[in-house]
Amino acid sequence: MDKFVIRGGNPLTGTIRVSGAKNSALPCMAAAILTEDEIILENIPQVWDIATQRRLLSSMGAEVRPADAPNSTTIRCRTLSDPVAKYEIVKTMRASSLVLGPLIARTGVARVAMPGGCAIGGRPIDLHIKGLEKMGVTITQEHGYLDARAERLHGAHIVFDKITVTGTEDLLMAAVLAEGETLMENCAREPEVADLAALLTAMGAKIEGAGTSTIRVQGVSRLHGARYRINPDRIEAGTFLVAGAITGGDLTVANCNPEHLSAVIAKLQEAGARVDILGPDSVRVRAGEQLRAAGISTEEYPGFPTDMQAQYMALATQAEGVSVIEENIFENRFMHVQELVRMGANIKVEGRTATVRGPAKLSAAAVMCSDLRASASLVLAALIADGESILDRVYHMDRGYERIEEKLAGVGAQIRRMGNIFPPRDEPADAA
Numbered sequence: 273m274d275k276f277v278i279r280g281g282n283p284l285t286g287t288i289r290v291s292g293a294k295n296s297a298l299p300c301m302a303a304a305i306l307t308e309d310e311i312i313l314e315n316i317p318q319v320w321d322i323a324t325q326r327r328l329l330s331s332m333g334a335e336v337r338p339a340d341a342p343n344s345t346t347i348r349c350r351t352l353s354d355p356v357a358k359y360e361i362v363k364t365m366r367a368s369s370l371v372l373g374p375l376i377a378r379t380g381v382a383r384v385a386m387p388g389g390c391a392i393g394g395r396p397i398d399l400h401i402k403g404l405e406k407m408g409v410t411i412t413q414e415h416g417y418l419d420a421r422a423e424r425l426h427g428a429h430i431v432f433d434k435i436t437v438t439g440t441e442d443l444l445m446a447a448v449l450a451e452g453e454t455l456m457e458n459c460a461r462e463p464e465v466a467d468l469a470a471l472l473t474a475m476g477a478k479i480e481g482a483g484t485s486t487i488r489v490q491g492v493s494r495l496h497g498a499r500y501r502i503n504p505d506r507i508e509a510g511t512f513l514v515a516g517a518i519t520g521g522d523l524t525v526a527n528c529n530p531e532h533l534s535a536v537i538a539k540l541q542e543a544g545a546r547v548d549i550l551g552p553d554s555v556r557v558r559a560g561e562q563l564r565a566a567g568i569s570t571e572e573y574p575g576f577p578t579d580m581q582a583q584y585m586a587l588a589t590q591a592e593g594v595s596v597i598e599e600n601i602f603e604n605r606f607m608h609v610q611e612l613v614r615m616g617a618n619i620k621v622e623g624r625t626a627t628v629r630g631p632a633k634l635s636a637a638a639v640m641c642s643d644l645r646a647s648a649s650l651v652l653a654a655l656i657a658d659g660e661s662i663l664d665r666v667y668h669m670d671r672g673y674e675r676i677e678e679k680l681a682g683v684g685a686q687i688r689r690m691g692n693i694f695p696p697r698d699e700p701a702d703a704a
């Protein structure tokens with residue numbers, strides 16, 4: 273299995289470019305199911321989760337191939353000969369459940385493996401199911417699969433009990449082809465929902481309010497092909513901002529959307545980093561005075577993202593004082609803590625709260641990546657640790673960061689990959 277070897281101590285300087293958002297690309301690829309015409313998506317990141325989504329669509333009968341531009345993909349679901357999301361694929365990526373809504377809307381039947389438990393908590397899909405049932409879908413569960421059936425979906429009034437990102441996206445994709453109006457309340461306001469809605473609109477859907485908590489959809493009988501450019505990845509951008517601040521460098525994060533980074537930028541400024549928005553698509557981060565403690569509490573967008581909690585914790589180990597970090601979205605999302613502690617961090621966890629006392633001198637160690645964002649946190653810690661760290665199981669990182677070692681090396685980090693050049697031929701089996 274691939275490893276990263278990282279020697280800490282270099283401040284990162286220069287310009288680093290952000291790829292397209294994985295979490296936008298995944299639902300946008302699933303949206304291709306909704307039409308028999310061609311969908312061309314640009315700015316798709318080359319990461320494992322996207323490779324898995326391609327594999328999933330192909331296994332159902334879609335034609336998936338590279339398009340004319342770099343990082344672009346063409347998807348055509350002329351027919352869907354096998355509308356089944358198989359367990360072998362779903363178990364490696366929970367976002368596979370995003371195909372449930374579009375499959376049932378397009379074909380009237382869907383068979384989707386239930387995602388199992390995963391490293392960062394239970395992550396049920398009960399709210400997807402409940403919403404689809406309100407739209408007229410009959411769902412049964414057998415042998416680990418959900419079997420969904422419907423004549424034609426009808427519009428419904430759906431109030432989410434809890435805010436869910438992929439749940440909002442899944443039901444939005446079902447609603448666009450349903451008969452009549454669907455009103456969805458307490459929706460996720462994440463930019464990725466708005467990204468998906470923009471693609472669906474380009475395909476002929478009638479949607480109002482995406483990006484707010486109330487979305488109204490007028491169903492149409494048919495959608496057509498479209499070409500769409502995926503927005504930049506705000507979590508990758510946020511990770512780079514932390515990298516610049518933690519290493520005491522002078523880093524420009526290019527090709528990002530600063531508006532999507534407001535909570536992260538505000539927190540980095542509160543913690544003493546100098547952050548300047550240079551324009552509509554770039555942000556500069558520099559070391560300020562000594563970093564100081566500033567607590568975070570993860571929330572749904574526009575609050576501080578749970579997907580940035582682990583990376584921020586690496587920074588908090590270097591801040592003077594006590595930073596209290598509250599994780600409110602997922603239980604069990606502190607798996608990076610033990611590894612950070614092994615590198616010398618002073619962190620105590622109680623339930624959903626981690627208390628970080630800093631600054632702590634980090635020393636290099638052999639550490640194990642446990643999930644996507646936990647891996648990013650360990651990379652950040654290794655960038656400032658004394659000596660050479662070895663990070664094992666970097667396939668977790670490869671699920672969501674495009675060639676991060678090349679990007680970081682390009683701005684002065686001493687980082688190299690040991691093992692196969694990404695992407696390896698076979699996908700990891702346990703990348704939940």
Ligand code: UD1
Pocket residue numbers: 295298366367393394395396397398399400401434435436437438439460464578579601602603
């Ligand atoms: C998405 C993101 C993930 C991010 C998360 C929260 C993608 C592919 N993934 O995951 O990177 O960390 O949003 O910002 O976009 N829940 C239920 N029932 C459901 C659905 C969710 O109880 O049917 C709960 C979950 O257990 C969790 C919370 O709702 O506690 C939020 O989960 P959700 O927003 O659905 O996360 P994902 O969409 O899986």
